[in-house]
Amino acid sequence: MGDILFLVLRRLRAPLIALILIYAISIAGLVAIPGVDAQGQPWRMSYFHAFYIISYTATTIGFGEIPFPFTDAQRIWITAVIYVSVTGWAYALGTVFNLSRDPAFRAAAARSLFVQRVRRLREPYCVVCGYGRSGREVTEALDRLGVRVVLLEVDPQRVALVEVQPFSRLPIVLVADARRPESLRDAGIAKPECRAVIALTDDDETNQIIAIGARVLDPVTRVMARISDARIQDSLAEFGGVQVIDPIHRFAQVLQASMISPIAVQVEQTLSAAPGSPRPTSSSLPRGHWVLAGDARFIQPALKAVLATGQTASASPGEVGEDDLRRAGLDRAVGLVAAASSDADNVGMVSMARRIRPELAVVIRQNKAFNQPLIDTARADRVFRQSAVITPEVLSSLTTPLLARFLDLVRDLPAEEVQRIAALIESVSGDRSPWIWTCELDPAGATLKMLQGEAKSGLRLSELQCDPREPTRSLPMAPLAVLRASDGPGGTDQPGRVAGAHERAAAGGVASESALALRLAPLGRLIRAPLQVRARTGLTALGRTGTLSDEGLPAAQTMRWLPSLDLELAPGDQVLFAGAQDLQFLQRRVLTDPTVIEHLRSGAEPPRSAVFRWWAGRPRH
Amino acid sequence: MNLEKVIFGFFVVLACTLNFGFFIGDMTRHELHHPGELFAAVVVNLIALVLKFGDRTQMGAIHLGTSLAACLQLVTAAVLWRWVSGGSDEPVPVSTLATVVSLSGGALVANGVSVVLLIGETLRQSR
Numbered sequence: 001m002g003d004i005l006f007l008v009l010r011r012l013r014a015p016l017i018a019l020i021l022i023y024a025i026s027i028a029g030l031v032a033i034p035g036v037d038a039q040g041q042p043w044r045m046s047y048f049h050a051f052y053i054i055s056y057t058a059t060t061i062g063f064g065e066i067p068f069p070f071t072d073a074q075r076i077w078i079t080a081v082i083y084v085s086v087t088g089w090a091y092a093l094g095t096v097f098n099l100s101r102d103p104a105f106r107a108a109a110a111r112s113l114f115v116q117r118v119r120r121l122r123e124p125y126c127v128v129c130g131y132g133r134s135g136r137e138v139t140e141a142l143d144r145l146g147v148r149v150v151l152l153e154v155d156p157q158r159v160a161l162v163e164v165q166p167f168s169r170l171p172i173v174l175v176a177d178a179r180r181p182e183s184l185r186d187a188g189i190a191k192p193e194c195r196a197v198i199a200l201t202d203d204d205e206t207n208q209i210i211a212i213g214a215r216v217l218d219p220v221t222r223v224m225a226r227i228s229d230a231r232i233q234d235s236l237a238e239f240g241g242v243q244v245i246d247p248i249h250r251f252a253q254v255l256q257a258s259m260i261s262p263i264a265v266q267v268e269q270t271l272s273a274a275p276g277s278p279r280p281t282s283s284s285l286p287r288g289h290w291v292l293a294g295d296a297r298f299i300q301p302a303l304k305a306v307l308a309t310g311q312t313a314s315a316s317p318g319e320v321g322e323d324d325l326r327r328a329g330l331d332r333a334v335g336l337v338a339a340a341s342s343d344a345d346n347v348g349m350v351s352m353a354r355r356i357r358p359e360l361a362v363v364i365r366q367n368k369a370f371n372q373p374l375i376d377t378a379r380a381d382r383v384f385r386q387s388a389v390i391t392p393e394v395l396s397s398l399t400t401p402l403l404a405r406f407l408d409l410v411r412d413l414p415a416e417e418v419q420r421i422a423a424l425i426e427s428v429s430g431d432r433s434p435w436i437w438t439c440e441l442d443p444a445g446a447t448l449k450m451l452q453g454e455a456k457s458g459l460r461l462s463e464l465q466c467d468p469r470e471p472t473r474s475l476p477m478a479p480l481a482v483l484r485a486s487d488g489p490g491g492t493d494q495p496g497r498v499a500g501a502h503e504r505a506a507a508g509g510v511a512s513e514s515a516l517a518l519r520l521a522p523l524g525r526l527i528r529a530p531l532q533v534r535a536r537t538g539l540t541a542l543g544r545t546g547t548l549s550d551e552g553l554p555a556a557q558t559m560r561w562l563p564s565l566d567l568e569l570a571p572g573d574q575v576l577f578a579g580a581q582d583l584q585f586l587q588r589r590v591l592t593d594p595t596v597i598e599h600l601r602s603g604a605e606p607p608r609s610a611v612f613r614w615w616a617g618r619p620r621h
Numbered sequence: 622m623n624l625e626k627v628i629f630g631f632f633v634v635l636a637c638t639l640n641f642g643f644f645i646g647d648m649t650r651h652e653l654h655h656p657g658e659l660f661a662a663v664v665v666n667l668i669a670l671v672l673k674f675g676d677r678t679q680m681g682a683i684h685l686g687t688s689l690a691a692c693l694q695l696v697t698a699a700v701l702w703r704w705v706s707g708g709s710d711e712p713v714p715v716s717t718l719a720t721v722v723s724l725s726g727g728a729l730v731a732n733g734v735s736v737v738l739l740i741g742e743t744l745r746q747s748r
Contacts, residue, residue: 469746608678612625
């Protein structure tokens with residue numbers, strides 16, 4: 001606020017000096033001019049009286065002639081004073097009002113207020129750059145999770161939209177160019193409460209600059225950037241530490257997977273959807289010749305993906321007419337990808353193509369949310385929206401990074417394995433999307449020690465599923481995967497094992513998961529709302545700086561999908577569960593109450609206190 | 622039925638009821654506060670305290686805390702009574718009696734919390 005005051009004072013310098021001079025001359029005049037008192041005796045006004053009279057006269061309040069009626073000389077002086085001083089005030093006030101409407105001043109004031117509000121934030125928050133469609137969806141989703149959002153957007157009109165959105169807590173917004181480092185700094189990315197910087201502007205290069213700026217300003221804060229340009233992706237990978245979100249590549253991936261293994265797509269969509277929403281139906285796209293038309297940026301990766309499945313495809317970039325479609329082989333095509341950057345073009349293209357080949361499978365790109373009715377008329381087999389890809393990806397890597405890794409894994413699995421995963425998910429959540437959570441055992445092993453007690457056998461995965469109210473009963477939750485820091489004993493019988501994420505990332509694909517994502521795991525630090533708090537059992541959350549040291553980097557992490565229920569858990573294990581939301585809380589009770597596992601193993605309620613243990617003739621522990 | 626639960630519940634509730642029995646009545650009237658009742662309350666509270674030792678659950682920790690609070694107040698009340706009366710059969714001054722009874726009132730609150738915990742725990746787990 002200091003700089004604002006300074007600016008105001010500087011702009012008011014002239015009017016203030018004018019006012020002071022006017023007052024001084026007026027007061028001096030009143031003191032100098034002799035008056036008379038009630039008895040007609042000569043009387044001189046004191047400075048205090050003069051100041052009092054000028055004050056109420058200059059501000060047009062006008063209490064009258066105090067303490068004695070004025071002489072004519074005094075009245076003449078006062079008359080002059082009225083005109084001059086009122087003008088002086090008008091000048092001063094006019095300057096103030098002008099200043100308050102001055103765009104430069106308003107921007108400075110807004111920024112100052114913004115900086116103050118960010119500085120006062122004492123809860124976890126994310127910085128979102130760009131309030132386009134995906135920016136808005138991510139902001140809304142974070143708001144629903146109870147995470148504060150600090151928003152940087154360059155377009156004031158978009159910022160105005162923030163005010164009318166039904167956020168539970170309004171994002172802290174600044175109209176600013178996030179490419180400038182000072183904007184990022186003002187948005188508080190270097191504060192310990194800042195959990196992530198998410199660059200979601202429309203422009204790849206802007207996102208790149210934001211990402212690099214954020215990394216340079218604060219190497220600890222996690223950075224995500226939406227970037228589709230392969231060249232920029234490469235340069236960012238070189239730079240390191242930025243998690244790239246590439247909706248176009250993801251679109252190509254989904255297209256490819258829909259042709260090879262639709263069940264994998266279904267699993268991915270089920271797990272990424274909001275818990276409780278209806279499970280997406282699995283529909284495969286036909287194999288054969290595909291025609292891809294529209295935005296070149298979009299269809300090139302898709303073309304590569306389709307060709308990689310061993311099918312034929314031809315692309316037709318740019319403006320597309322009937323001839324272009326025919327030339328691309330529409331007459332023998334089984335499917336069409338309409339990916340122009342205008343929704344009307346896409347719908348037009350689809351109806352044109354359907355006239356030629358009515359049985360065509362259609363994948364359509366939707367550009368604007370408000371064009372939903374238009375897109376619906378195309379009755380496409382698949383609708384692709386960029387924001388629909390970005391939001392789940394951002395959220396899952398913020399809240400359940402393990403899920404993001406699991407989904408990466410699912411994409412590479414053979415179909416029968418994916419089928420088993422799908423069946424397992426269905427067994428716990430039916431035709432709805434399940435609630436997903438990570439159960440994390442503390443690396444020091446305190447939880448395991450407490451739960452095992454004196455028993456020789458370690459905690460088994462199945463024991464995490466027991467019902468704390470009735471331990472012999474097993475709760476309907478599905479352990480989808482176990483992530484282990486290093487390959488410990490007890491799980492070697494597992495067929496489902498893959499190499500650490502680093503090797504896989506090196507093997508191919510986008511750098512969808514940076515090393516940073518692996519290191520910044522704990523969700524408990526991100527989100528305070530009880531619903532999202534992980535079933536953390538130890539208090540060994542990695543320190544903010546500690547997470548970045550290379551020593552802390554898990555060298556060989558292995559992920560097992562569909563772990564056997566007999567798997568013995570080791571300290572530091574992370575288990576990805578799917579099930580109903582309340583089961584996470586029941587599971588937390590299992591992890592905090594040692595009597596549950598004891599009851600499960602012995603089949604009877606264990607004696608709880610020392611006296612009763614002695615009474616029962618058990619060894620003390 | 623679990624014998625442990627029976628014994629535990631018995632002592633926790635008895636600690637509370639004896640405490641209440643001593644506490645109830647006008648603070649300044651000797652005939653309403655019998656020292657024998659205070660003695661019984663102290664003994665039963667101490668037993669309840671010992672029964673709570675060694676429980677590793679969270680609930681157990683809070684149970685132990687409430688019992689410690691109750692015992693602290695009741696023992697203080699008993700010691701104060703003995704100190705002022707000096708072992709004679711003369712009734713203690715009214716001010717002392719009021720202090721003793723109000724201390725037992727504080728212990729009653731702690732015992733009440735203990736009983737609430739017991740009920741809550743029982744309702745929560747159906748095993």
